[in-house]
Every structure is written in structure tokens, then in C-alpha cells.
Amino acid sequence: MSSLIRQLARRTLPATVSSPRHVIQLNVVRRVPASRTYASRSKAKSTVSFVPGSQLRFDSEDTRAEYAKTDVKMTSVVDWFRKEVAALETRASGRVTxxxxxxxxxxxxxxxxxxxxxxxxxxxxxxxxxxxxxxxxxxxxxxxxxxxxxxxxxxxxxxxxxxxxxxxIPKPTVEARNTLVITTSRMAEDVRVQLRKHHQTSVKKGKYEKHSVELEEFQRLSDRHIAEVDKILAQTKKATGSK
Missing domain, CATH: 3.30.1360.40 (Gyrase A; domain 2)
Known part of the structure; x- marks a missing residue:
């Protein structure tokens, strides 16, 4: 059962995601919190209070287009992760489908x-x-x-x-459940790396000023998608009884 989980984790990823089997070779990246606070000359601003993407007030049409494009890319990465985890979870949980x-x-x-x-x-x-x-x-x-x-x-x-x-179909073993959590955790970190890359690419392309609204909104976008990845991982650990 555990070897099946490893086999599924090696399935082809979308162009925006690197294969999980190379995740072990990646340097450990510090986890980005669901929200982040940035200092400014006047007062620190929390990304939690920013308006939804549909209500953004960017001055530039190019910035709005880039924001929408980045959101689509990030959503695609998170959706892929959610789908792969669901497939792994089905097999490790013993549900027969x-x-x-x-x-x-x-x-x-x-x-x-x-x-x-x-x-x-x-x-x-x-x-x-x-x-x-x-x-x-x-x-x-x-x-x-x-x-x-x-x-x-x-x-x-x-x-x-x-x-x-x-x-x-035999019942899943403890080893299979443990392998699920390990594999999912590695995949989650790989997905976080991809989300940060999309964020960095968009910010560099825009050449926005320090402490600008644009930088804050793009950071908020990245934080929101990373928080979704963290949520999926937490749900998987809870379902398998892992901490």
C-alpha cells in the first residue's frame, strides 16, 4: 500500500510544479505564514485587512492583468495539490472506490x-x-x-x-498512513516553493516601489494560497491521526 502511494506521488505534475521526487533535494524553505505584516513610515499594515482581488484598485491595467494571471497560476498549483492529496488519501484510508x-x-x-x-x-x-x-x-x-x-x-x-x-482490497497498514503524511508534507513544501516563485516573478516584473499597495496585494495573494496548502496538509494529518 505504501509503495502505491509513492508511485502516485511520482505522477506527472503540471508545468508549474516540479516533480515531488526531487523535493528531497530542495533546500528547506522557511514557511510563509498565512498573513504577514509590513512596516511603513506611518503604520504597519496587515495583509489580512486588504480588499478581495475583485475589488483591487490598481492604477495600471498591466498590474491588474498580471495580478489576475498570477492568481490563475497559483490556483492551478493548489488545485493540483488538492487533487493529488485526495487520491493518496483514498488509498491510504482504505476507502474502496x-x-x-x-x-x-x-x-x-x-x-x-x-x-x-x-x-x-x-x-x-x-x-x-x-x-x-x-x-x-x-x-x-x-x-x-x-x-x-x-x-x-x-x-x-x-x-x-x-x-x-x-x-x-486489503485494509491499509500503519506504514501506509505514515507514508501518506510524509509524501503529502513533501508535496506541500514543493507547492509552497512554486507559489513563492510565481509571486516573485510577478513582483520583479512590475518593479513596484517599496511599501507600495501593489507589493502588499501580491503578498496577500501569495499568503492566501499558501494558507490553503497548509489547510489541506493539516486536514490530511488530522484524517490520519498524525500531529
């Missing part, structure tokens, strides 16, 4: 492959057994082989009849 077989590809000859859902349906029996029903019994052998080829740990198909396969 058809998505456990989503990596499976079936060979149709001449190098052509299709998704499992295109040649079969996947159901659940007794809460712990996946039932694969092939549309055409001529494809049963290919489906069975495709499941083996996916090399999903603890996923072993058993034939019930000419069109049906059953796959008992």
Missing part, C-alpha cells in the same frame, strides 16, 4: 491502449471488493493483463466468469 483502477490501461493491438472504463465497468461489493465487468468477453484477458501491467500493489484480479473479475 473504482478510482483505484484509474491508472489501468488496456492494450487493443497495434500499440493502441484505452482506459479501463472504455471496455469495462467497475463496481464495489461488500465495501472491500472491486468487481470488474468486461463489456465483451473477448477483452477479458486483455483487461486482466492490463490490471497486472499497472503494477498496483495489492491489486490482484481473480476471474469469476468469462466477463467478470473480482479484486479484494
Amino acid at each position: 473504482p478510482t483505484l483502477l484509474s491508472p489501468v490501461r488496456i492494450e487493443r493491438g497495434r500499440g493502441q491502449t484505452v482506459k479501463l472504463e472504455e471496455v469495462a465497468t467497475v463496481g464495489i461489493k461488500d465495501g472491500s471488493v472491486l468487481i470488474v465487468t468486461v463489456f465483451d468477453e473477448q477483452n477479458t484477458k486483455a483487461v486482466e493483463q492490463g490490471i497486472y501491467n499497472a503494477k498496483l500493489p495489492h491489486i490482484v484480479p481473480q476471474r469469476l466468469d468469462s466477463r467478470t473479475l473480482k479484486i479484494p
Whole structure:
């Protein structure tokens, strides 16, 4: 089960996110708090009190466009992280769903492959057994082989009849849950690094003055997305009973 989690964590990331398997090589980056206070000549300003992005009053159209563009990039990174963590959590929690077989590809000859859902349906029996029903019994052998080829740990198909396969799913181990937390933590730090890079790129491009509203708003944007990453990680730890 734990090796499956590691395998999923190595899946291809979007262009804006570096692969989690390289996270170990990264220098430890200091965690950015959900909000940050900046000193000014008059009075310190907290990013928490800033207006929403839809109400920003930037003087420059270019600045507004850059802000929106950066927000989209950051949202994409966080959404990717949320989706990957959900997939890892499903497997480590022991919840049996058809998505456990989503990596499976079936060979149709001449190098052509299709998704499992295109040649079969996947159901659940007794809460712990996946039932694969092939549309055409001529494809049963290919489906069975495709499941083996996916090399999903603890996923072993058993034939019930000419069109049906059953796959008992074992309960998750403590090791699997611990691996989930470790993997998620590494992914979270990688995502934080990407968010900071987007923030720094936008700020450098704008060449804004020190203590300017623009700098404060871009920092607030970065803080908000990093806080969302922290929240996802905290929820994962809580779900697995980790601290």
C-alpha cells in the first residue's frame, strides 16, 4: 500500500510544479505564514485587512492583468495539490472506490491502449471488493493483463466468469498512513516553493516601489494560497491521526 502511494506521488505534475521526487533535494524553505505584516513610515499594515482581488484598485491595467494571471497560476498549483492529496488519501484510508483502477490501461493491438472504463465497468461489493465487468468477453484477458501491467500493489484480479473479475482490497497498514503524511508534507513544501516563485516573478516584473499597495496585494495573494496548502496538509494529518 505504501509503495502505491509513492508511485502516485511520482505522477506527472503540471508545468508549474516540479516533480515531488526531487523535493528531497530542495533546500528547506522557511514557511510563509498565512498573513504577514509590513512596516511603513506611518503604520504597519496587515495583509489580512486588504480588499478581495475583485475589488483591487490598481492604477495600471498591466498590474491588474498580471495580478489576475498570477492568481490563475497559483490556483492551478493548489488545485493540483488538492487533487493529488485526495487520491493518496483514498488509498491510504482504505476507502474502496473504482478510482483505484484509474491508472489501468488496456492494450487493443497495434500499440493502441484505452482506459479501463472504455471496455469495462467497475463496481464495489461488500465495501472491500472491486468487481470488474468486461463489456465483451473477448477483452477479458486483455483487461486482466492490463490490471497486472499497472503494477498496483495489492491489486490482484481473480476471474469469476468469462466477463467478470473480482479484486479484494486489503485494509491499509500503519506504514501506509505514515507514508501518506510524509509524501503529502513533501508535496506541500514543493507547492509552497512554486507559489513563492510565481509571486516573485510577478513582483520583479512590475518593479513596484517599496511599501507600495501593489507589493502588499501580491503578498496577500501569495499568503492566501499558501494558507490553503497548509489547510489541506493539516486536514490530511488530522484524517490520519498524525500531529
